[in-house]
Amino acid sequence: MSFKKINRLTNQGAKKMMSAAIEKAEEFGIPAAVAIVDEGGHLILYERMDGGRFHTQHSSTTKAVCAASNKRPTTTQGAQGQHMDTLHAIGLALAAGPERWTAMEGGFPIIFEGECSGGIGVSGGNWEQDEIIAKAALDAIGAKEEID
Numbered sequence: 001m002s003f004k005k006i007n008r009l010t011n012q013g014a015k016k017m018m019s020a021a022i023e024k025a026e027e028f029g030i031p032a033a034v035a036i037v038d039e040g041g042h043l044i045l046y047e048r049m050d051g052g053r054f055h056t057q058h059s060s061t062t063k064a065v066c067a068a069s070n071k072r073p074t075t076t077q078g079a080q081g082q083h084m085d086t087l088h089a090i091g092l093a094l095a096a097g098p099e100r101w102t103a104m105e106g107g108f109p110i111i112f113e114g115e116c117s118g119g120i121g122v123s124g125g126n127w128e129q130d131e132i133i134a135k136a137a138l139d140a141i142g143a144k145e146e147i148d
Contacts (some may be wrong), residue, residue, distance in 0.1 A: 009038060009110055013141050014045040017110075017120060019038060020140035024133045025124065026103045032124035032133055034061040036110075039118050041065040041100070050122070056123035061097055063107025063121025063130075069100065072117040073131075073145060074107035106130030111144040 013137040014036045020059035026034035031049040040043055041064075048057055063074050076089055084092070089103040107125035120137050122130040138145055 068119030
């Protein structure tokens with residue numbers, strides 16, 4: 001077979017995710033930055049809430065790209081899910097490119113019908129808040145955070 005049907009995240013779907021993420025961030029009372037990318041790590045939609053710190057643009061985008069690339073949530077574990085110490089986590093980020101890999105939580109792949117259709121990254125709260133905000137966005141479109 002030369003071609004495979006894939007599910008692509010639409011701009012409308014990304015906007016639905018963004019709305020849910022911003023609503024959840026407002027519930028926490030934090031000015032979050034939210035980045036949504038396609039399966040190739042290309043930005044579809046980005047928003048930094050009023051009062052959000054400027055560095056959150058880079059961290060949220062990196063989380064989204066990393067999650068889409070690895071097809072799993074961002075974490076302190078390596079690309080294959082192995083445990084890593086801080087030195088190895090920094091080394092992997094440098095090797096992959098600091099805009100392509102991060103060990104910070106708050107990034108999730110967008111899994112639909114068993115395929116990765118992109119990634120979402122949230123920055124601005126603590127790691128648990130960032131994850132909850134991202135999961136609310138996934139729930140808004142019926143996507144999962146992990147491949148079954």
